[in-house]
Amino acid sequence: MAKLAVNVDHVATVRQARRVADPDPVTAAALAELAGAQGIVVHLREDRRHIQDRDVSLLRQTVKTKLNLEMAATQEMLKIALSVKPDMVTLVPERREELTTEGGLEVQLNKEKLQKYIRLLKDSDIVVSLFINPDLDQVKAAQWVETDYIEVHTGPFCEARTIADRKEDFDRIHNAVKLAHKIGLGVNAGHGLDYNNIGWLADVAEIEEFSIGHAIVARAVLVGFERAVREMVELIHWGAGWRRTGL
Ligand code: PXP
Numbered sequence: 001m002a003k004l005a006v007n008v009d010h011v012a013t014v015r016q017a018r019r020v021a022d023p024d025p026v027t028a029a030a031l032a033e034l035a036g037a038q039g040i041v042v043h044l045r046e047d048r049r050h051i052q053d054r055d056v057s058l059l060r061q062t063v064k065t066k067l068n069l070e071m072a073a074t075q076e077m078l079k080i081a082l083s084v085k086p087d088m089v090t091l092v093p094e095r096r097e098e099l100t101t102e103g104g105l106e107v108q109l110n111k112e113k114l115q116k117y118i119r120l121l122k123d124s125d126i127v128v129s130l131f132i133n134p135d136l137d138q139v140k141a142a143q144w145v146e147t148d149y150i151e152v153h154t155g156p157f158c159e160a161r162t163i164a165d166r167k168e169d170f171d172r173i174h175n176a177v178k179l180a181h182k183i184g185l186g187v188n189a190g191h192g193l194d195y196n197n198i199g200w201l202a203d204v205a206e207i208e209e210f211s212i213g214h215a216i217v218a219r220a221v222l223v224g225f226e227r228a229v230r231e232m233v234e235l236i237h238w239g240a241g242w243r244r245t246g247l
Helices: 009-018 025-034 053-062 075-084 108-123 136-144 155-159 163-182 214-245
Strands: 003-007 039-043 067-071 088-091 127-132 149-153 186-190 209-212
Touching (some): 009 025, 009 039, 009 214, 025 039, 039 209, 053 067, 053 075, 067 075, 088 108, 088 149, 108 127, 108 136, 127 136, 136 163, 155 163, 209 214
Parallel strands (some): 003 039, 039 067, 067 088, 088 127
């Protein structure tokens, strides 16, 4: 059965909206592990829009399952990864102006550079994964650069608006993961997965792990909202009592 790795970036997005301490993605990661997550994922972006350096180093100390650091292939990030030593690094393309990671890595066109980064990370005992589109040439290029894993980009599949489009994207993913598995690569999948579409991919035998963030954080906000409001209402009712009794 595939594992779930929970991406806690958007817990940090809420925190950074106020630049305060809460909600802390480190606490969310611990709760995710208590609930059965088998890995924690964070994307340390160049612009530090959500996850901060402090989060990555605290998570390194506290995550009990597996810490997967998503990052761009840059000198700055390489230095951080080699010092923090996450269990896995997933190399992703990154553009400052994008809302989220928009496409897979162009492995074919960046073979030499990626191979250099992959070797440095692997020499430091960090397992390396490449986030790629479900494209057979990219899978072959990923093998050429000697990555351990690929993470297949499920975004277009998730965004499909018709059953025919979704089926087509599913087939593309299925073919890519079958080839990757056949040539000895580990296979993860992620981006855009949610409570409605996970059923399509959950039993694809080649997929070892799903990396899911936004849908889980979004659901947590809504399923937790009623309780949070109820607790505040109770405190307000109690508050009048505290003042009268001087507590
Ligand atoms: N995998 C990669 C490489 C990503 O960049 C992201 C988004 O940070 C995810 C998985 C998780 O995507 P989502 O937040 O849509 O579940």
